[in-house]
Structures are given as structure tokens and as C-alpha cells.
Amino acid sequence: MANDGIWMLCTNSAIRRASRQLGQLYEDAMGDTGLKGTQFTLLSQIRQDGQPALKALAEAMVMDLSALGHTLKPLIRDGLVELVADPRDRRVKRVRLTTLGEAKQADLVARWQVAQSRFDQVFGAEKSAELRRALALISSPEFADAFENGLRN
Amino acid sequence: MANDGIWMLCTNSAIRRASRQLGQLYEDAMGDTGLKGTQFTLLSQIRQDGQPALKALAEAMVMDLSALGHTLKPLIRDGLVELVADPRDRRVKRVRLTTLGEAKQADLVARWQVAQSRFDQVFGAEKSAELRRALALISSPEFADAFENGLRN
DNA sequence: GGAATTTACTGGCATATACCACTATATCTG
């Protein structure tokens, strides 16, 4: 499996490489819906959060605020999500699924489940859950803090 | 650590999210060199392979050939790598580091090592190596094949 | 209460990455 690349030494290279591969596999499973993996992720997270402020959503996704804004554009253009101003704090905008967006998301969940169970089957369900836990740990602010400032216990 | 997102269910979401975080951390460690993590990865892989054909490099990186072409553009523009035609097969182009590219790569290795050892320290060196193995497995063509066509043993 | 600061978002620019259509070579086949 090409054990001789920097990805065997550099976790960053390794994770990006695996990202590309997994992105392909999941996207194929998404099929003709025309939506990307990231878009499914976003729709699902928005659905779960209800009506998150952009800032909060960006943080949850571990994504730059402006990157989130850009990424939402096609979804807004296609009428899957919409932005609503927060009446309490007029700096804040909240994202929510439109009716169309909810339908699309539900459709995608079914397809996603196929991809996810294939992954679990090939990689092993237990190892899969463990991998997600490890990745969530890496994605946490605590991890970033320890990385940047050293482990001071 | 926000245990309630889709990233706890969807390995694809989880890996992209962790990619973003790790990309940030490593890039910060790269400092003022002006190069991105991906560019370091590419320079390092090219260095290791010597003078790989674009196709072969794309495969090793698990990257689309045209994506690789686009990604190399800034590196070519900045004089870090160059393309040379293969005399045997004139369809083939090979990439190689320029003298400047070699110097830059060597410089980056030092910085990268700082980032990688911080990662190992925070995540655990053994777990870290194990994670890279898991990611390399996921990135392998065998994995993709099993994912797409099912495990037929 | 008004100036200074912080916060939330927007828009422009640059790289990362994929797909598709097209071109140039090379290889295969009758």
C-alpha cells in the first residue's frame, strides 16, 4: 500500500491523503444527488443544531468563519438553507434548512448510511468508532491548545 | 469536545474536520516560510521519489491527476519544482525539485519535525504511528476496492 | 453618553481538489 511516503511519518499528510480517498468513496455513494460530502455534513449539522449562528456552526465544524460563509453560498443559491438575522443581536445571522433542504438532507441520510456501513464493514465497526473518537479528540480545542502551548498539567 | 455532531457518526465528516484542525496546527508550525502543508507534503514526496511522473505522483498522493497539476502550478511559478518531458514516452512529464526547491524542502523538514513531535507528544507517539497506519490503510487501493465492491474473500 | 474595543459577518484573493472535455502520444488489432 505504498508504505514509503511521507504519510507514514507525517500525520498531517496522512490525514489529508485519507481525506481525499474517503471523500471520493463517500461521494460516489452519494450518487446523483449532486451534493458533496461536505454539503451533506453541513446540512446534517445544521439540522441537528436547529438554527445555529454562523460563528457557532463554524466552531463546531472547526472551520474558518469566512470559509463557512463561502461554503454555504451554493447551498443558499440552491435553496437548501437560508440565513435569518437574529433579532436580539443584529450582528448575528443564523442558518436554517429550508423545506427543500430538509427533504434533501433526509434523502442524503439514507445514502450516507450505505457508505458508512460499508466503511464499518471494511474497516471494522469497533475500530471505526475508535477512529472517530481519535479524530474528534484531535479536532478539539483542548488538543489545539495542548499542541500550541505544550502539555502543562 | 462537542460529542454531538455528525462527526461522531460519519467517518468522512470526522476526518475532514480533523484535517482542518491539523492543517492549521501544522501550518502555524511552518511559520513564515509561506508554504502550505500540502506543498510541504508534495515537495517531500517528490524528493523521495526522485523524478516521478505526474501520474505516478498523483496515485501515490491519492490525488486526482488534474488536481495535482493545478496544485503544482504555484510551486512551478515560484521556482521550487520543474516539469521535464520523459524522452522514452513523450506523453509523460516528470516533476523534480529545483535547487531552490531542495533548499526550501530541507528548511521545511526542520520545522515540520517540530510540529510532528508536538503531535506525537500530545497524542502519544505509539497511538500516532498507529493512526498513520490506519490512515494509510484507508488510503490504499485495496481499501477502496473492498469499499466499492464488498469484501469478497 | 460618546469614544475605543470587541464581535460577527462579508468580500476579495489564493491555494486545494474534483470532474469533464480536449489534445497528443502510444499501443493494439485486423
Added chain:
DNA sequence: CAGATATAGTGGTATATGCCAGTAAATTCC
């Protein structure tokens, strides 16, 4: 050998993602 097919790259278009500079609204501080 000529036509069909396969292979390697290129260029265009679209999404993904980050940084920086700006804008507007809220909060803080005399």
C-alpha cells in the same frame, strides 16, 4: 500499416478552505 483504443497531461469550471481587510452592531471604559 491504418484505424480503434488506451494513456498522460492541460485547461476550464465548481466547490472547499484559509487569510486579510473592511463594515456594522454591541460592549466596555472613561
